[in-house]
Amino acid sequence: MSVQNIEFTNALSERYLSYALSTIMARSLPDVRDGLKPVHRRLLYAMLQLKLNPDAAYKKCARVVGDVIGKYHPHGDIAVYDTLVRLAQNFSLRYPLIDGQGNFGSIDGDNAAAMRYTESRMTEICTFLMANIDQDTVDFRPTYDDSDLEPVLMPAMFPNLLANGSEGIAVGMATSIPSHNLHELCDAMLHIIDNPKATVLDILEFVQGPDFPTGGVIIDDANSIKQSYTIGRGSFKVRARFHTEAIKGDNYKIIINEIPYQVLKSKILEQIAALLKDKKLPLINNIRDESAEEIRIVIETKASYPAEAVMESLFKFTNLESRIQLNMNVIGANQVPRVMNLLEVLQEFLAHRQNIITRKSKFLITKIEHRLEILQGLKIAYLNIDEIISIIREEDEPKQIMIDKFNLTDIQAEAILNIRLRSLRKLDEYEIINEYNNLQKQHAELTEVLANPKQLWKIVKSEIKTLQSKFGISTTLGKRRTSFSEPSNIPAIIDLNTILREPVTIFCSKMGWIRCLKGHNHDLSTIKYKEGDAEQFILEVYSTDKVIFCSTEGRVFTIAANTIYQGKGHGEAIKLIVDIGNHSITNMFTYTPDQQILLASSSGKGFIVMSNDLLAQTRLGKQIMTLADNHQCIACIPVTGDTVACTGSNRKLLIFSLNEIPIMKRGHGVVLQKFKDALLTDITVFDATSGLSWRHNNKIKTEKDLINWRAKRSSSGKLPPAGFPKDGKAFTIT
Missing domain, CATH: 1.10.268.10 (Topoisomerase, domain 3)
Known part of the structure; x- marks a missing residue:
């Protein structure tokens, strides 16, 4: 017996890499060609071997699961049965692959009955997934015990990946693909065959967007949808579908008959009931669930306000509005995982x-x-x-x-x-x-x-x-269920007096994770961040306040303080709240009406904007500052003085009167400080009588005699006084 000395770090890296690759290839990411993961493939092949065709008699699910784990998939029976159940749920899959008989769960989140009670067989569309598998159309490999063979891939006569979607979380990567309408996908593929040089935009003439099993309404604009499909990443905002029914008098009741995909109906009812209890929905009198096979949530209103305005309040506070992620990260034909756009997948x-x-x-x-x-x-x-x-x-x-x-x-x-x-x-x-x-x-x-x-x-x-x-659009199964609508401009009817005004502290990390804790004056040593992350902004506000964010792109966003994540953990990614893209946050502050805000870019330009013009009503925010190529918005600060001081990467300091900067609603701005082969690095507004302060060696220094650095706006400036920071970041002294 020989003993080898191996570095622990090398052994750990090698084994973890093997584990990561196994998770990616054999569990989490689907194959782009058949849209299946190994457990799905083995389950369906076992049903094919059992001859569970659509016209055959049902067989107990326990028999199917037994064959799968005994012959092909040496894992737990619960995991295999959960997979079987999901493939049979018409509220989980747009085109179910398994025809189930018995209790297979509900949209309320109820579990399926035990496998000994339920029965199953394949659906007709599932047979298209395995058509001609016995004619050497795909390769086979030995099973885990070399006693049989299993297909490496399914022949897949229909685009299952896009038709039914897929989700999975691997090591360092994930996938999230919503379902789509098969008829539209077929039109797109016919167009690609006839026009090999077609682009993603050409394909989007046929594929409108996702088509969820539970219906709903997508309210994203067309440009946002196109961008998501072009790069293979994005998200879709989905809302519940509702209509009104008249009742006695001039009043009405709201009927919700479709809810967003993967949202539990019971969870929505709990959320609305909690809001009613906390008196945060002043216009709603009662809610009840009249659902049978079809969803029917009845909302009784107190007054004859427009139903759209009442629903906006519910969309704001409940999961009746949900955001579905798009991340088309799949295993390609070359067995390499990567993010593909819509055209590449087809x-x-x-x-x-x-x-x-x-x-x-x-x-x-x-x-x-x-x-x-x-x-x-x-x-x-x-x-x-x-x-x-x-x-x-x-x-x-x-x-x-x-x-x-x-x-x-x-x-x-x-x-x-x-x-x-x-x-x-x-x-x-x-x-x-x-x-x-x-x-x-x-x-x-x-x-x-x-x-x-x-x-x-x-x-x-x-x-x-x-x-x-x-299975086309003229059939019951193929008819489009999810529709599209423009974002509503109707404001939510929210009585801020019903929101309890209480002190809260907002924490935003450098990696863009945001959370909210009740109270002020927190012990910062107890605040934990993800590994490699750290605090960037800490803002003490009240739950009724509005918070304004400014990104390095010069775009501003508005978030109500009471809607910021307050649960345990590291918080919520800011990208899930506002459409900030790959840009970072320049500053965040509490909205104060009629307040002046100074914006400045690294090119040395800037202007003053009124806080009222920064309020954004949508997730996309408002583009306020127009930037030249490769430049960023480096400052968005409330004005609290009469004098401006700015410094650049060339260590030149310039001080001038605030009155020299114009007030604008948007644009490039005017030249604040002139540079040659340098960038603006920091800027501040201060009271001239109090002097200019900056941090030096963890101490705050103040200079009141500023005559040497005073000049007109757009001047070059002069070298700063002794003790001024060399990195140009001078005025962040708190």
């Missing part, structure tokens, strides 16, 4: 179908050639039937004698020897000739498919049109 699927049809054609050609060889031998046998019979009756080795005498192959001779006596009829000769001619015709057609790409794509188009006819 192109990968079409390339897969091209490969499947090619392999199927080669398989059928081989089978036809084998049969033609046998038929040729049978024709020779019928022409010499008496002599053949004599050889078989009289010779000890009839096979070799027939091969030598009639120039037959081994396969032909064996086929002749296996002919039944009842088949020795004259009529069979004509049948053989007809079969031979038909097979030759099929052989020519299949050879043409392999030789002519146009003929191959013709078959792919025929398959796609077959899909459309069976």
Whole structure:
């Protein structure tokens, strides 16, 4: 027995990398071609082996799960059964792959019955996923115990990845793909086949956006949707669908009949009930659940306000409005995970179908050639039937004698020897000739498919049109469920007096994680951040305040303090609250009406804007400062003085009167300080009588005699006084 000395860090890195790759490839990310993970693939293949076709009798789910874990997937039965249940839920999958009989859970979050009570079989669309799997269309590999074979991939005649979507979290990466309408995907694929140079924007003429199993309304604008599909990342804001029904008098009640995808109906009811109890919904009198097979949540209102305005309040405070993420991170045909856009996903699927049809054609050609060889031998046998019979009756080795005498192959001779006596009829000769001619015709057609790409794509188009006819938009299953609407400009009816005014402290980290804690004067040593993260902004406000964020892009956002995450943990990513993109936060402060705010960019330009003009009503915010290429907004500070001091990367300090900066609503601004091969690094507004203060060696220094650095706006400035920071970040002294 030998002992090897290995560095612990090297061993840990190697083993963790193996674990990460295993998680990515075998658990979390789907294959772009069939849209399945290994557990899904093994489950469906086991059902195919059990012959659980759509027209077959149901079998107990326990039998199916037993076959899966016994033959293909050596993991827990609960995990496999949970997978089976989800594939059968019509509120989880847009096109369910399993037809379940029994209790398979509900949209309220109820669990399915035990596997010994439920039964299942495949749906019709599931058979399209595994069509022609027995014709050498995909590779097979040994199962975990080498006792059987399992498919590496499914032939997948329909684009399951986009049609049903997928979710998964791996090590260092994740995927989140919503479901789409199959009819629209088919139209897009037909367009790609006819126009190989099509772009993502061309495809979006056919694919409107996600089509969720539970319906709902997407309220994102068209440009946002296009951007998401172009880069393969983004999100969609989905709202519940509602209508009104008149009741006695002039009043009405609101009926919610569709809710956002993956939102539990019971959770929504709990949220609304809690808001009613806390008196945060002043216009709603009562709520009740009248759901049966269809969702029906009834909301009774107190006054005849527009239903849209009442619903805006519910959208703001409950999961009746939800954001669905898009992250098309999948395993490509080259077995490398990456983020693809919509066009790339469809192109990968079409390339897969091209490969499947090619392999199927080669398989059928081989089978036809084998049969033609046998038929040729049978024709020779019928022409010499008496002599053949004599050889078989009289010779000890009839096979070799027939091969030598009639120039037959081994396969032909064996086929002749296996002919039944009842088949020795004259009529069979004509049948053989007809079969031979038909097979030759099929052989020519299949050879043409392999030789002519146009003929191959013709078959792919025929398959796609077959899909459309069976599951298209005119069918019950294929009809689009999710619609689209422009963002509403109707404000939510919220009585701020019903929101308890209490002190809260907002913490925002450098990596953009934000959270809110009740009270002021927190012990900062107890505030924890993610590894590698640290505090950036700490703001003490009240729950009724509005908080303004400014990004380095020069865009401002508004968030109500009472809506900021207050749970445990590290908080919520700011990217999930506002559409800040890949930019960082320049500053955050409490909104005060009619307050002057100074904005400045690294190019040395800036202007003053009134706080009222910074209020943004949407997640997209408002673009206030226009920036030149490669420049950022470095300051967005409330004005609290009469004098401006700014400094650049060249360590030049300039001081001038605040009155020299104009008030604007948006734009580039005016030149604050002139630079040559330098950038503006910091700026502040101060009271001249109090002097200019800055931090030096953890101490605050103040200079009152500022005559040497005073000049007109747009001057170059002079070297700062002794003790001034060399990094140019001088005025952040708190």
